[in-house]
Amino acid sequence: MSRFFPLVRAYGRxxxxxxxxxxxxxxxxxxxxxxxxxxxxGAYLEAEIRRKIFPSLLWISAFVSGAVALGRxxxxxxxxxxxxxxxxxxxxxxxxxxxxxxxxxxxxxxGLVLSFISLVxxxxxxxxxxxxxxxxxxxxxxxxxxxxxxxLSAVSIxxxxxxxxxxVILLPLVVPLxxxxxxxxxxxxxxxxFDIDSPWVYLLLLLDVVYVSLGAWLFPHAIGE
Amino acid sequence: MNTSASNASGMxxxxxxxxxxxxxxxxxxxxxxxxxxxxxxxxxxxxFYFHVGSxxxxxSAIAVSLVASLIYLGTKSRKxxxxxxxxAEVALVFCSLTLLTGMxxxxxxxxxxxxxxPRLVSFLVLxxxxxxxxxxxxFGERERxxxxxAVLSIVSALTVPVVVFSIRLLPQVAQLHPQVxxxxxxxxPRFVTAFWFVNAAVLGLQAYLIWxxxxxxxxxRTLGVR
Numbered sequence: 001m002s003r004f005f006p007l008v009r010a011y012g013r014x015x016x017x018x019x020x021x022x023x024x025x026x027x028x029x030x031x032x033x034x035x036x037x038x039x040x041x042g043a044y045l046e047a048e049i050r051r052k053i054f055p056s057l058l059w060i061s062a063f064v065s066g067a068v069a070l071g072r073x074x075x076x077x078x079x080x081x082x083x084x085x086x087x088x089x090x091x092x093x094x095x096x097x098x099x100x101x102x103x104x105x106x107x108x109x110x111g112l113v114l115s116f117i118s119l120v121x122x123x124x125x126x127x128x129x130x131x132x133x134x135x136x137x138x139x140x141x142x143x144x145x146x147x148x149x150x151x152l153s154a155v156s157i158x159x160x161x162x163x164x165x166x167x168v169i170l171l172p173l174v175v176p177l178x179x180x181x182x183x184x185x186x187x188x189x190x191x192x193x194f195d196i197d198s199p200w201v202y203l204l205l206l207l208d209v210v211y212v213s214l215g216a217w218l219f220p221h222a223i224g225e
Numbered sequence: 226m227n228t229s230a231s232n233a234s235g236m237x238x239x240x241x242x243x244x245x246x247x248x249x250x251x252x253x254x255x256x257x258x259x260x261x262x263x264x265x266x267x268x269x270x271x272x273f274y275f276h277v278g279s280x281x282x283x284x285s286a287i288a289v290s291l292v293a294s295l296i297y298l299g300t301k302s303r304k305x306x307x308x309x310x311x312x313a314e315v316a317l318v319f320c321s322l323t324l325l326t327g328m329x330x331x332x333x334x335x336x337x338x339x340x341x342x343p344r345l346v347s348f349l350v351l352x353x354x355x356x357x358x359x360x361x362x363x364f365g366e367r368e369r370x371x372x373x374x375a376v377l378s379i380v381s382a383l384t385v386p387v388v389v390f391s392i393r394l395l396p397q398v399a400q401l402h403p404q405v406x407x408x409x410x411x412x413x414p415r416f417v418t419a420f421w422f423v424n425a426a427v428l429g430l431q432a433y434l435i436w437x438x439x440x441x442x443x444x445x446r447t448l449g450v451r
Binding site: 148151152155156158159160161165168169171172173175176179180183199200203207210214218221222223224 | 298350353354356357358360361364365366368369372373375376377379380381383384387388390391392394395
């Protein structure tokens with residue numbers, strides 16, 4: 001893992017240089033939240049119902065915006081032939097994947113926090129405590145999602161329709177994550193009976209281990225080693 | 226060229242096709258002429274035999290795709306890639322048939338085409354996963370398509386049991402789908418005989434379709450079309 005931190009620094013600098021694109025991602029997240037609240041405004045939903053649907057809207061917003069944003073994960077690498085250079089150097093490609101995963105996870109986490117805040121404000125939802133439990137749910141779900149999205153971004157990057165291809169191949173595979181994240185968030189926000197021993201927590205932990213390991217193993221094949 | 230070996234394989238192929246044709250014909254006879262009407266659901270229950278057979282064929286084709294993908298990543302064999310492509314297409318076909326036959330059955334029994342129920346939802350999600358696998362094959366980058374499809378097949382095949390498991394955990398989803406096989410609901414031996422015979426015929430059809438599609442895929446690769 002000796003090259004992990006230099007790679008993270010390099011990818012971090014790259015993201016910082018392209019911060020105007022990240023700003024577009026931020027705007028897209030806010031736009032989704034506004035769309036949800038506008039679409040629901042005509043239904044005049046009661047506070048309790050808004051709180052019940054809040055977890056579903058939060059995770060739809062997070063996963064859809066993440067799928068759109070992470071489609072460009074490897075664009076700079078492709079444009080500057082950095083992937084070829086990495087293949088020719090003796091950097092283990094598994095470490096490249098993990099470094100890219102870390103940066104993507106930061107982006108997904110930022111989008112998730114923004115979705116949370118904007119939906120709480122726009123839907124006027126009261127969160128009854130349990131911040132640490134929400135944080136745990138967010139951490140577990142975002143790691144799996146980022147690992148899957150990073151691997152499939154590498155798969156889709158070479159296609160001429162890569163911008164639509166990544167959401168199409170990623171979102172069906174994210175369904176178990178969606179169920180687990182929504183159920184755990186509902187347990188905190190609605191039912192107020194979050195159980196650390198819940199099968200959903202173990203499912204997310206398992207998916208984190210499986211998708212990160214699969215990603216590190218399959219990444220060299222995805223970029224066509 | 227070894228003429229006797231190619232003659233033998235040609236005869237073997239014809240024998241296999243004949244056997245499959247016979248099995249399918251007998252299956253149709255068993256389902257539409259031999260088994261009695263189910264006591265509660267009546268004639269519409271007969272679609273059950275093809276519905277369950279299609280579901281088994283879907284899972285079987287996904288398993289073939291997974292094994293072919295692993296072999297491809299290890300050996301870079303063109304044949305393994307052709308088998309992966311064929312299995313993914315055949316799995317999508319049988320998954321579509323499972324959904325369609327399920328909906329045809331559900332309409333008179335549940336008075337709706339679709340319910341948010343574990344098996345229906347899991348097959349719908351499975352259909353989306355299989356569709357995306359085939360989409361990647363059509364629109365992926367040509368030079369790397371074999372490796373990329375193998376990667377997606379492996380991830381998809383490993384996600385399928387997770388999808389099924391996670392849907393069963395959902396608290397609000399009522400178990401409406403008949404648990405015929407698990408609850409040993411086929412009491413009349415004629416139902417049991419027809420059930421297993423039709424399943425064998427459908428799986429035989431699935432294997433034949435994968436085999437034919439693999440041969441077409443190999444020809445395409447040889448001609449440089451793929």
